[in-house]
Amino acid sequence: MKNQHQITPSWDQIRRAPKVLLHDHLDGGLRPGTIVELAHETAPRRLGGAGGTPVPPLPETDPDKLGVWFREAADSGSLERYLETFSHTVGVMQTREALVRVAAECAEDLAEDGVVYAEVRYAPEQHLAGGLSLEEVVEAVNEGFREGELRARRGGRRIRVGALLTAMRHAARALEIAELANRYRDLGVVGFDIAGAEAGYPPTRHLDAFEYLKRENNHFTIHAGEAFGLPSIWQALQWCGADRLGHGVRIIDDIQVLDDGTVELGRLASYVRDKRIPLELCPSSNLQTGAADSYADHPIGLLRRLHFRATVNTDNRLMSGTSMSREFDHLVEAFGYTLDDLQWFSVNAMKSAFIPFDERLAMINDVIKPGYAELKSEWLFQQTASTRGSLASDG
Numbered sequence: 001m002k003n004q005h006q007i008t009p010s011w012d013q014i015r016r017a018p019k020v021l022l023h024d025h026l027d028g029g030l031r032p033g034t035i036v037e038l039a040h041e042t043a044p045r046r047l048g049g050a051g052g053t054p055v056p057p058l059p060e061t062d063p064d065k066l067g068v069w070f071r072e073a074a075d076s077g078s079l080e081r082y083l084e085t086f087s088h089t090v091g092v093m094q095t096r097e098a099l100v101r102v103a104a105e106c107a108e109d110l111a112e113d114g115v116v117y118a119e120v121r122y123a124p125e126q127h128l129a130g131g132l133s134l135e136e137v138v139e140a141v142n143e144g145f146r147e148g149e150l151r152a153r154r155g156g157r158r159i160r161v162g163a164l165l166t167a168m169r170h171a172a173r174a175l176e177i178a179e180l181a182n183r184y185r186d187l188g189v190v191g192f193d194i195a196g197a198e199a200g201y202p203p204t205r206h207l208d209a210f211e212y213l214k215r216e217n218n219h220f221t222i223h224a225g226e227a228f229g230l231p232s233i234w235q236a237l238q239w240c241g242a243d244r245l246g247h248g249v250r251i252i253d254d255i256q257v258l259d260d261g262t263v264e265l266g267r268l269a270s271y272v273r274d275k276r277i278p279l280e281l282c283p284s285s286n287l288q289t290g291a292a293d294s295y296a297d298h299p300i301g302l303l304r305r306l307h308f309r310a311t312v313n314t315d316n317r318l319m320s321g322t323s324m325s326r327e328f329d330h331l332v333e334a335f336g337y338t339l340d341d342l343q344w345f346s347v348n349a350m351k352s353a354f355i356p357f358d359e360r361l362a363m364i365n366d367v368i369k370p371g372y373a374e375l376k377s378e379w380l381f382q383q384t385a386s387t388r389g390s391l392a393s394d395g
């Protein structure tokens with residue numbers, strides 16, 4: 001008999017499965033309708049965008065069309081072009097009210113999708129054009145996350161959201177942002193990250209920030225191994241001391257699959273696997289920036305088979321038109337993943353979160369495992385010909 005755990009999960013089960021998200025950009029997940037409304041409100045003032053550059057007019061004012069525009073514009077095969085689309089989201093996130101709203105909706109949307117724990121990142125330095133201070137930005141986003149958690153709870157959903165403060169790798173404010181992350185530690189901020197175009201901006205440019213965080217016993221992840229390969233991953237781990245890798249998908253370049261199917265790991269890939277370094281993999285985002293050709297060809301299949309600490313993430317829900325459920329669904333379709341696989345990814349992610357160990361453990365044992373157990377037992381209660389008790393056939 002087929003092991004019932006091996007049954008392909010339905011879309012409805014994927015949606016209800018408790019999911020954990022470690023890599024999601026706040027400015028990459030706005031509702032298109034919210035962008036339109038906020039752009040309308042700020043239009044008279046035309047606040048400066050990131051770095052004070054003027055905000056370009058929205059390419060579409062119909063929310064549905066705007067959503068499509070983001071997906072298509074981000075679908076360029078280049079990380080640099082993909083990142084250009086953010087001027088439209090960052091541009092409308094320059095006031096306290098806008099930040100509270102966007103953060104609250106983010107938490108609500110994730111909860112609605114069945115995410116129970118999320119770490120959401122953004123770069124405070126990109127939200128100063130309306131006159132806010134770095135502290136005011138962080139406090140507005142925190143307020144929004146708390147509000148969204150509350151609204152979710154009122155709607156019968158449970159979610160916990162932690163913030164990661166990102167520094168932009170082409171800028172020179174990493175130490176300042178790291179200090180900010182440290183100041184708001186235990187106040188809604190759980191760690192630090194650097195993001196932005198990878199080529200030409202190695203993580204070692206920001207060593208002072210990483211060394212500071214290490215001295216403070218704080219946590220950080222680094223976008224590495226997305227548009228650039230092994231040297232970037234190596235630097236992030238061995239020079240900077242990253243706890244996790246944002247993407248890290250290019251670790252595949254250090255893995256050789258031989259003709260007879262045996263696999264050889266290079267020194268760096270071995271290190272990553274041996275040390276259980278979490279990989280924040282983002283399949284849909286990688287297809288758009290050219291890091292992978294199709295879901296079926298995405299390295300996550302091999303990395304999962306080889307038991308790397310792989311996690312599944314959305315990166316930018318707006319630009320990729322995705323959600324955690326959609327990412328899982330793509331992988332179920334490409335690799336035949338079962339509820340056991342989805343649980344494995346979720347437990348991996350929860351183990352790798354930046355909140356304290358006892359809380360991670362409680363999330364795994366009291367939320368994630370019971371949630372999957374519930375889903376995995378559903379087949380027992382389905383009415384079939386053999387349980388119906390009458391001679392009427394199934395037809």
Ligand SMILES: O=c1[nH]cnc2c1ncn2[C@@H]1O[C@H](CO)[C@@H](O)[C@H]1O
Binds near residue numbers: 025026
């Ligand atoms: O996949 C990515 N790789 C590198 N940088 C990114 C990615 N997605 C978003 N950002 C950058 O991170 C900033 C803060 O959230 C965004 O504004 C965007 O520029």
Ligand SMILES: [Zn+2]
Binds near residue numbers: 246
């Ligand atoms: Zn990212």
